[in-house]
Structure formats: structure tokens, C-alpha cells
Amino acid sequence: MDFLSPSFAGYNAARMLAMLVVPTLTAYTILELARQVQRSTGSRRGLWLGCGSLAVAMGVSCTIELSAGYRIGTSPIPSPDHLLQALCCCIGCILALFSLSRPKVPTGWVIASSLALAFGFTAVDDVSGLFRTHRDLAEYEASGLSFLVAAAASYLFLKIGALAKLQQMSSPVRKLGATMAMGLLMAGCLVFTFQTDKSVALVGTEDFLAGGFPLTALCLGTISVLVIALGATSVSRQTFLLTKELQSSLDQQRMRDVIVDQRVTRLQNEALLQEMQERQSAEGQLLFAAFHDSLTGLENRSSVSLKLEDLLPTRQRQQSRPWALLLNLDDLKGVNDLVGRCAGDMVLQEVAKRLARFTLEEDVLARVGGDEFLLLSKHIPTVEQALRKAHLMLSSVEEQIAAAGVVVNLSASIGLCEVGTSQHNSEDVFRDADTAVQVAKREGGGRCKLFVSTMRDDVLEAQRKKMELKSAVELKEFVLYYQPFVDMRDRSIYGVEALIRWNHPTKGLVGPGSFIPLAEETGQILAIGLWALHQACREFAVLQANSSRDLLVSVNVSPRQLFETPFLKILQDVLDDTGMPPSQLQLEITESIFIKDATSIGSLLHDIRALGVKVAFDDFGTGYSSLSYLTRYPIDTLKVDQSFVRAMNLSEGGTNLILFIVALAHEFKMSVTAEGVEEIEHESALLKQGCMHAQGYLYSRPVPLDAMISLLRTGLALSKAPKSMSATASRLLLVGGVAALPTP
Structure with a gap:
């Protein structure tokens, strides 16, 4: 087992430095290329995988040369063992790059890549063994041990690379330490592999810088290729970062556009919603206004x-x-x-x-x-x-x-x-x-x-009368009748009362009781009253010409004339237009006018009296009588209602009432005229009570202008009708005993 005691006599400082730089640079290139392959897609991914594998394989081969110390020789044709070594290194580098480029590095790919790299590391020994016929057991043991060490070192190499790839965004110091560890692991593995293989011929120190193809050139070339590969990955990474930044900027811009669009859409939706609400509110208001009264809020x-x-x-x-x-x-x-x-x-x-x-x-x-x-x-x-x-x-x-x-x-x-x-x-x-x-x-x-149903006919008849009355006003279908005022002491005529009649085209002469209330209701009384006043003043000249004394003309005035027209100006215009002497004109009013606005009416009466026109209180005692009227307002004559005259001979109370009215008038220096005198007994009783003036059927009914002129010329001829006939005559001739313009 002497192969476990390797000799390092052939290594010098330059070779040791190269053996540190080349594998470390190769390991760093592997990590950068793995990230580049991971970021690339399609054909670019295959291009980076192929070219990167060749560059890494060159770095691995150079490391093998530095570790083994082969003499490459001067022959331009590489030997079969070098070709097989380069092929195995390329395959191992491809598998290593592909493994490290996966998002999660699988263990199976790591083992396969480790075996391929180990075979590339030990391929020289294996190929050399094929050309030797005798190999002893020690050589086989050394080759097997070298392969196992190379496989284990490759596995650790790839695991460290996978761990470094996972921590690529962390501190650069860790990344540099990982690459140095991978480089030392690769260099140490190869040194151990080739130092234990006795079949390999080593190159001495003196031959490192000499020979046909020196290792120095190989190292420099390898370093240049690796640097170029790193530069390419750096450029690609910068391009990727710029592209990513641009894409991020575009995404942000797109996101801002989306946000702006959403905001615009939201604002548009809010505006649309507000418009819809305003429209609904406006429609609701219009609907409410269409079916409700704006003043009271009630329905219409x-x-x-x-x-x-x-x-x-x-x-x-x-x-x-x-x-x-x-x-x-x-x-x-x-x-x-x-x-x-x-x-x-x-x-x-x-x-x-x-x-x-x-x-x-x-x-x-x-x-x-x-x-x-x-x-x-x-x-x-x-x-x-x-x-x-x-x-x-x-x-x-x-x-x-x-x-x-x-x-x-x-x-x-x-x-x-x-x-x-x-x-x-x-x-x-x-x-x-x-x-x-x-x-x-x-x-x-x-x-x-x-x-009730019968009311409808009555209303239709009233409407018909209103239309006829309106037409009568427009066509002036009216005429004045006159009833004399008599001084009962000598039965002389000292004045006349103008009483209006409607000369109806089909009904003939219609008394005021049939149309005056309707005229009051419709407002036609204003035109009718003005016509009567103007006509009476115009006909005064004819009446006065046939009278032996100054004649008094009395005209009834409606309360609506006093309240709803500039009556004082109208009166002045009528006097100026007709030449009527103001002192010979008398206006008859009823005391009901004081109920509405006594102050303004009192002021108007003072102005009328200032013109010289006389004022008579008609139907005194039948309405809202108040003695204060006699003291506060200028009144010239009190006209006693005919109901009091008729009651005078029926009871002592009636006589006393007449006596009271006459005494009251004399107290305030007013004259008294009794209405509705129909009996000679009435005349006698009134004279006894101190009343000197009267009008009634006893003297004359209301007559047209021509008949009144005859009466003024010839004087009065008293009626000889019996008492029993007086009431009947009164009813038949009612139109002659009613004031021209009675009030409601």
C-alpha cells in the first residue's frame, strides 16, 4: 500500500499558485454559468450550456495537467487518452452545469455528475491501462481508490456549489469562500489521484516551463477562456439585470397605469354614481313637485x-x-x-x-x-x-x-x-x-x-246667468229707473233715487234682486256700478231742467266699488265729465262696509264729503248698527228701512223705534228719509214722529226717465188703493222698492 504515500517533489511555487488559481476560477465560472443557464430559455439556454461546458472542461483539463504533470509534447495530434479525458470532462461539466442550474438541485443529478467528473479525472489512468498487458493488483487498487476519491470530491464539489448557488444573494465573502473551497477540493482531489497512480509519468520542476507545448501557455489560455466566460456571464448578467430593471420599470409603469386607470375608472364610477344619485334626486324632486303643492307640502x-x-x-x-x-x-x-x-x-x-x-x-x-x-x-x-x-x-x-x-x-x-x-x-x-x-x-x-243631484241644475242655471250678465255688461243692457224723494209736508219732490234695471233680451225688464247678488259674486258689480253712477249724473241735467227746485240725485254704491277701485278719482272724473254739481249728488252706502276696514272707509268718506258730495246711510238699523258710526263719520242722511215703517202701525214698539231713530238723527244734525211708505197712515204717523221725508209706492213706483220728467212737471197723484191691497201691490211691485245695489 505504498501508493498511499505520494511524493510532491515535482511541485514548485508557480505550479502550486496555478493549481490554486485555475480550479478556484473554474469553480467560480461554474457557479456563474449555472446561474446564467438557469436564467436563459430555449436556444440561449443550450448555447450557454454547451459553450460554458467547454470553458469549464478546459479549466478542469488544465487542472488535471497541472496535477498530473503530463508532458504534452510537441506533436499537434493529441493522444487518445487526452481526447477521452476531454470528452469525459465535457460530459461531466454539462451534467454539473445542468444540475446546478436547476431551481432545486436533485441528488440523482448530483451523483451522475459526480461520477462523470470522477471518470474524467481518472480517464488518463484508465486509458493508459488499456495499452499495458500486465497490470498488478496494486495498480488496480490505486485506480479504484483514485476513482472513489474523485467521485467523493466531485460530489462534495457539487454540493458546495449548490449551497453557494442557494446563498448567491447573501454576503460576497461566503460566496468567495465557497468557490475557494470548491477549487481546493478539485485541486486536492486531482493531486491525490495522480500522486497515488504509479503508472503515470510525472514531469519535473525543471520541465514545467520548457517543452513543445508548455503548461504555462495552457494555464494562461485556460485562465483567459475562463475570464472571457466570466466576462460574458457578467455582461449577460448586467444585461439581464438591466432587462429585469427595465421590465420592472415597465411593470411598475404598467402597474401605475393600471392604478391610474383604476383610479380614473373609480372616479368615473363615483362621478357616474353621483350623477345617477343626483338624477334620481332630481327625478324624485320633480315627481314630488308634480304631485305636491309647493307651498303647503300637501298633495295636489x-x-x-x-x-x-x-x-x-x-x-x-x-x-x-x-x-x-x-x-x-x-x-x-x-x-x-x-x-x-x-x-x-x-x-x-x-x-x-x-x-x-x-x-x-x-x-x-x-x-x-x-x-x-x-x-x-x-x-x-x-x-x-x-x-x-x-x-x-x-x-x-x-x-x-x-x-x-x-x-x-x-x-x-x-x-x-x-x-x-x-x-x-x-x-x-x-x-x-x-x-x-x-x-x-x-x-x-x-x-x-x-x-244632491238637483244642485247641479241650479249651478248650471247660475253659470248661465253669469254668462248672460257678462254679456249684458259688455252690451250695456241696463237702464235707470227713478223713484222720487218726497217732502211729506207738502208732497213735493225734492230728489230722486236712481234704481237700475236689466233690459233682458228674452225676459224683458229684470229687477235688481235677480242679478245684483250675482254681480257682486262675479265682480261685474264694479262695471255695473260705474255705469249707473255715470248714467245718473249724465241724466241729471234733464231732470234738473224739469224741476222747479234744486234736485237731489241719489245713487247706490257697492262696498266692492269702495274697496277695489280708486273710487275717489273715479268720482271726480265722473263729476268733471258730466258737469254734475257735487252738492246735488248723494251716495247711498250700507253700514256693513265698516266691518271690513272702518279706518280706510272713514277716511274715504271724509274725502267724498270734502268734494261736496252727500252720504246717506241706507237700511239703517238692519245690519251691524253702531252708534259710533254716527259720531265718527260724515253722514248726511239716515234712511229708515221699510220693515220698520211697516211695523210702526202694528205695535207701539215699532212706533217708538221710529221715534228713536228720528231723534238720534236730529241730535247729530242729519236728515231722515223713510223707505217703503205705502199707506196714508204711514205718512201721518211719520209726520207725527218728526220724519219729514219719505219714498214709497204711496207716491210713486220706480219709473223710467220720461215718466220721472212728467212727475216733476205735474207733481204727484197719490194712490187710492185700499189698505188690504197694499201688501199685494207691494209683492207685485217688489222691483220698485228695492235699492239698486244692495249688499250681501
């Missing part, structure tokens, strides 16, 4: 119409008793004139709140007009309960309302109709409820009326 006519359309078929199939209660404020315009439109809106809001107290869960409260509210109640069992609910609603509305520092007193009218009894659609329901409201208003307002 359109909304309640739809619900009525749904309710009518249900009413026909079920036994429910729905009711429609339509409330109309009697004088909303007057409220707006008194407190202003803004305060009037506050009043409407308060009315809506009060009416809301009477709505049940299934009821519907709606504002269906400027001053109209409709309560649709789904079930009220009886008519009595419906009327009771309507009266409660009226009471609630009539309670005082404070708006803008002003206390407002409202009144309203309610029309009730049961839904589905005779209606076919919602408009029929509105029509019937409105018909009942109109009837309530014609009866004075402030009340509830239950709709």
Missing part, C-alpha cells in the same frame, strides 16, 4: 285625481263609503289685500296644518286650488258623521290666525259628496263637491252643504 289635484281614479272601481265592488270634503276659503283675496301675499301664504300653511288634524291613516289631504283644500276620507259610515267632520273642520279654520303681526279671521264653505254613488271619474267628484261649495257660498258662506 293631480295626485288626488289619480287616487280617486283608483278608488272609484273599488267603491263599486266593496261596501266602503269614501267621502270628498272640499273646503273653499270665502275671502282669501281680502286676506291678501289686508296682510299681504306673503302673510297670506302663511295663513294658507296654517290652514293646511289645522286640516291635517282631521286626516286618518288612509285619508288624503290635498290643496287643489289657490284657496281650496280637499279631504278624501276612505270610509265615513254615515252622512251625519261626514257632516260632523265638516263642521269640525270649519270651526278649526274659523279660529283666529296670527300672521305678520295681524290677527286674521277666516270663514270657509265646505261641499260634501259621497264618492262613487253617481260619478264615473275624478272630475265628476270634483264637479259635485264644487257644486255643493257654490251653493254654500250663495247662501252666505261659512257653512257646509251636502251635494
Whole structure:
């Protein structure tokens, strides 16, 4: 076993340095090439594997030459053992590079690569043994031991390389230590292998730098190839890193673009969502505005119409008793004139709140007009309960309302109709409820009326009359009649009252009681009153020309004329236009005008008196009489109502009442005129009470202008009708005893 005692006599310092540098550089090249092969794909992977294997094989071969000390000789043709050695080294290097390039180095590949490298390390000895006929047992033992040592060293070499590859991102010192360990392991393995093989001829120290193909050139060439391979891997690695960095930059840019796109998409989605929400909100607001009243927030006519359309078929199939209660404020315009439109809106809001107290869960409260509210109640069992609910609603509305520092007193009218009894659609329901409201208003307002079918004919007749009256105003189908004022002491005519008649194209002459209330309701009274005033002043000249004394002309004035027109200017214009002397004109008013706005009316009456026009209090004692009116306002004449005159001979109280009125007028220096004098007894009694002036059927009925002129010329001829006929005549000739423009 003397082969275990190798001799190192042939090694010098240069050879030892080369044996350290070449295998270490080879080991480092293997690790770099393994990483390059691992990063490459396709044909580039095969190119790096082949070229790298040749470079590594050259390094291994050079290490073998340095360890064995072969003399390569001068022959350009290599020997078979060198070719086999190079081939085995290439195969071993290919397997080693392929093993180390795997993500996880498998043990099987490591063993195969170790055997291939070991065979390459010991191939010279094996090939040489083929050409010798006699080999002793020691030589075979040395070859086997060399192969085993080479295989074990190769296995450790590859394991260290695999471990270094796994730690390639760690400290460079560890990586350098691993490559040096691999290089020393390779060099030591080869030195041990060839020092124990006695069949190999060694080269001495003196021959290392001499000969046909010196080892120095081989070492330098090998180092150059390995350096070139390392340079190529370094360039490739830098290219890879740059490519990776560029790819990373592109990925980051792509990621930023994706993030930006996502952010833009998110912002677009948020904007779209916000737009959708705003659109839904706008649609909701439009829908709410389409079916609700903007002032009170209640439902409007359109909304309640739809619900009525749904309710009518249900009413026909079920036994429910729905009711429609339509409330109309009697004088909303007057409220707006008194407190202003803004305060009037506050009043409407308060009315809506009060009416809301009477709505049940299934009821519907709606504002269906400027001053109209409709309560649709789904079930009220009886008519009595419906009327009771309507009266409660009226009471609630009539309670005082404070708006803008002003206390407002409202009144309203309610029309009730049961839904589905005779209606076919919602408009029929509105029509019937409105018909009942109109009837309530014609009866004075402030009340509830239950709709009955006969009301519809009455309302249609009223509508027809309204149209006819409007046409009469446009065509001026009116005429003035006159009734004389008489001084009962000598029965002389000292004045006349102008009384209007409608010269109807089909009905003939119509008295004021048939159309004046309708004119008041529709507002046509403004035009009619102006025409009557102007016509009376125009005809005054003819009347005065046929009178032997200064004649007084009295004209009735409606409260609406005083409140809704610039009456003082109108009066002045009429006087200027007709030349009427102001002192011979008298305006008859009723005391009801003071209820609405006594202050402004009092101021207007003072202005009228300042023009010289006289003022008469008509129907004194029948309305809202107040003695304060007589002291506060300029009144020239009190006209005693005909009801007091008729009661005078029936009881002592009637006589005393006339006596009180006459005494009161004299106290305030006013004249007194008794209306409705029909009996000579009336005349005598009035004279006894101190009343000197009168008008009535006893003297004359209202007559046209021509007849009045005749009376002024010829004087009066008293009626000789008996007492029993006076009442009948009064009824038949009622049109002659009513004031031209009575108030409601």
C-alpha cells in the first residue's frame, strides 16, 4: 500500500499558485454559468450550456495537467487518452452545469455528475491501462481508490456549489469562500489521484516551463477562456439585470397605469354614481313637485285625481263609503289685500296644518286650488258623521290666525259628496263637491252643504246667468229707473233715487234682486256700478231742467266699488265729465262696509264729503248698527228701512223705534228719509214722529226717465188703493222698492 504515500517533489511555487488559481476560477465560472443557464430559455439556454461546458472542461483539463504533470509534447495530434479525458470532462461539466442550474438541485443529478467528473479525472489512468498487458493488483487498487476519491470530491464539489448557488444573494465573502473551497477540493482531489497512480509519468520542476507545448501557455489560455466566460456571464448578467430593471420599470409603469386607470375608472364610477344619485334626486324632486303643492307640502289635484281614479272601481265592488270634503276659503283675496301675499301664504300653511288634524291613516289631504283644500276620507259610515267632520273642520279654520303681526279671521264653505254613488271619474267628484261649495257660498258662506243631484241644475242655471250678465255688461243692457224723494209736508219732490234695471233680451225688464247678488259674486258689480253712477249724473241735467227746485240725485254704491277701485278719482272724473254739481249728488252706502276696514272707509268718506258730495246711510238699523258710526263719520242722511215703517202701525214698539231713530238723527244734525211708505197712515204717523221725508209706492213706483220728467212737471197723484191691497201691490211691485245695489 505504498501508493498511499505520494511524493510532491515535482511541485514548485508557480505550479502550486496555478493549481490554486485555475480550479478556484473554474469553480467560480461554474457557479456563474449555472446561474446564467438557469436564467436563459430555449436556444440561449443550450448555447450557454454547451459553450460554458467547454470553458469549464478546459479549466478542469488544465487542472488535471497541472496535477498530473503530463508532458504534452510537441506533436499537434493529441493522444487518445487526452481526447477521452476531454470528452469525459465535457460530459461531466454539462451534467454539473445542468444540475446546478436547476431551481432545486436533485441528488440523482448530483451523483451522475459526480461520477462523470470522477471518470474524467481518472480517464488518463484508465486509458493508459488499456495499452499495458500486465497490470498488478496494486495498480488496480490505486485506480479504484483514485476513482472513489474523485467521485467523493466531485460530489462534495457539487454540493458546495449548490449551497453557494442557494446563498448567491447573501454576503460576497461566503460566496468567495465557497468557490475557494470548491477549487481546493478539485485541486486536492486531482493531486491525490495522480500522486497515488504509479503508472503515470510525472514531469519535473525543471520541465514545467520548457517543452513543445508548455503548461504555462495552457494555464494562461485556460485562465483567459475562463475570464472571457466570466466576462460574458457578467455582461449577460448586467444585461439581464438591466432587462429585469427595465421590465420592472415597465411593470411598475404598467402597474401605475393600471392604478391610474383604476383610479380614473373609480372616479368615473363615483362621478357616474353621483350623477345617477343626483338624477334620481332630481327625478324624485320633480315627481314630488308634480304631485305636491309647493307651498303647503300637501298633495295636489293631480295626485288626488289619480287616487280617486283608483278608488272609484273599488267603491263599486266593496261596501266602503269614501267621502270628498272640499273646503273653499270665502275671502282669501281680502286676506291678501289686508296682510299681504306673503302673510297670506302663511295663513294658507296654517290652514293646511289645522286640516291635517282631521286626516286618518288612509285619508288624503290635498290643496287643489289657490284657496281650496280637499279631504278624501276612505270610509265615513254615515252622512251625519261626514257632516260632523265638516263642521269640525270649519270651526278649526274659523279660529283666529296670527300672521305678520295681524290677527286674521277666516270663514270657509265646505261641499260634501259621497264618492262613487253617481260619478264615473275624478272630475265628476270634483264637479259635485264644487257644486255643493257654490251653493254654500250663495247662501252666505261659512257653512257646509251636502251635494244632491238637483244642485247641479241650479249651478248650471247660475253659470248661465253669469254668462248672460257678462254679456249684458259688455252690451250695456241696463237702464235707470227713478223713484222720487218726497217732502211729506207738502208732497213735493225734492230728489230722486236712481234704481237700475236689466233690459233682458228674452225676459224683458229684470229687477235688481235677480242679478245684483250675482254681480257682486262675479265682480261685474264694479262695471255695473260705474255705469249707473255715470248714467245718473249724465241724466241729471234733464231732470234738473224739469224741476222747479234744486234736485237731489241719489245713487247706490257697492262696498266692492269702495274697496277695489280708486273710487275717489273715479268720482271726480265722473263729476268733471258730466258737469254734475257735487252738492246735488248723494251716495247711498250700507253700514256693513265698516266691518271690513272702518279706518280706510272713514277716511274715504271724509274725502267724498270734502268734494261736496252727500252720504246717506241706507237700511239703517238692519245690519251691524253702531252708534259710533254716527259720531265718527260724515253722514248726511239716515234712511229708515221699510220693515220698520211697516211695523210702526202694528205695535207701539215699532212706533217708538221710529221715534228713536228720528231723534238720534236730529241730535247729530242729519236728515231722515223713510223707505217703503205705502199707506196714508204711514205718512201721518211719520209726520207725527218728526220724519219729514219719505219714498214709497204711496207716491210713486220706480219709473223710467220720461215718466220721472212728467212727475216733476205735474207733481204727484197719490194712490187710492185700499189698505188690504197694499201688501199685494207691494209683492207685485217688489222691483220698485228695492235699492239698486244692495249688499250681501
